[in-house]
Amino acid sequence: MYLSRVELDEGKINTMRALLEPQKLHGAIEQAFPGERQRRLWRLDRLKGKLYLLLLSEEEPNLAGLAAQFGPEEGRAETRDYAPLLQRIAPGSIWQFRLTANPTKSRMESGQEKRGKVQPHITVEHQSKWLLDRAEKHGFALDPAAFTVTASGWLHFSKDDKNRVSLLSATYEGVLQVTDADLFRQTLTRGIGRGKAYGQGLLTVLPRRDGR
Numbered sequence: 586m587y588l589s590r591v592e593l594d595e596g597k598i599n600t601m602r603a604l605l606e607p608q609k610l611h612g613a614i615e616q617a618f619p620g621e622r623q624r625r626l627w628r629l630d631r632l633k634g635k636l637y638l639l640l641l642s643e644e645e646p647n648l649a650g651l652a653a654q655f656g657p658e659e660g661r662a663e664t665r666d667y668a669p670l671l672q673r674i675a676p677g678s679i680w681q682f683r684l685t686a687n688p689t690k691s692r693m694e695s696g697q698e699k700r701g702k703v704q705p706h707i708t709v710e711h712q713s714k715w716l717l718d719r720a721e722k723h724g725f726a727l728d729p730a731a732f733t734v735t736a737s738g739w740l741h742f743s744k745d746d747k748n749r750v751s752l753l754s755a756t757y758e759g760v761l762q763v764t765d766a767d768l769f770r771q772t773l774t775r776g777i778g779r780g781k782a783y784g785q786g787l788l789t790v791l792p793r794r795d796g797r
Contacts, residue, residue: 588639599655607740610655627784679793689703
């Protein structure tokens with residue numbers, strides 16, 4: 586596995602369009618790899634005033650096209666081997682995390698037998714509960730007091746000429762503890778929730794700082 590980062594130029598026309606229509610970023614990401622199209626995890630991250638595209642993939646990408654389309658002239662694109670971090674995952678280990686996800690619920694209508702219409706969780710309270718409810722089956726434990734929703738907002742765009750998409754994105758940050766190492770590695774490489782083609786679902790971790 587490889588984790589890549591590309592700096593984005595928010596003043597560039599291509600970037601402004603892609604931020605409004607995330608399927609453009611998805612298409613550009615797929616062009617960074619040879620062969621058949623696959624769904625790869627990605628998200629947008631802001632760090633020290635700069636905007637980055639973060640990308641997780643099984644193959645090492647060619648980031649030149651992404652950097653040329655969306656990055657500044659002096660911007661950098663970098664790729665690192667993800668295996669060393671995955672190998673450090675152990676039961677009981679504690680990590681700082683960040684996740685951008687699409688927290689949703691399926692609402693059953695009266696008389697329905699199958700899963701109902703998918704609806705977003707709009708409030709911070711329900712967005713937080715959505716993640717708490719999924720922690721155990723994704724191999725980690727969460728203390729409600731040890732994480733927060735740091736950002737939440739809507740993405741509205743046209744998937745094609747006929748279909749309009751409205752997607753709620755929430756970013757979580759905090760501290761988690763690994764309970765099942767194998768399951769948690771799967772979570773890191775496969776993501777959580779819906780909307781993965783549109784920059785949702787990528788969970789990343791760092792060793793907890795200062796033992797806190």
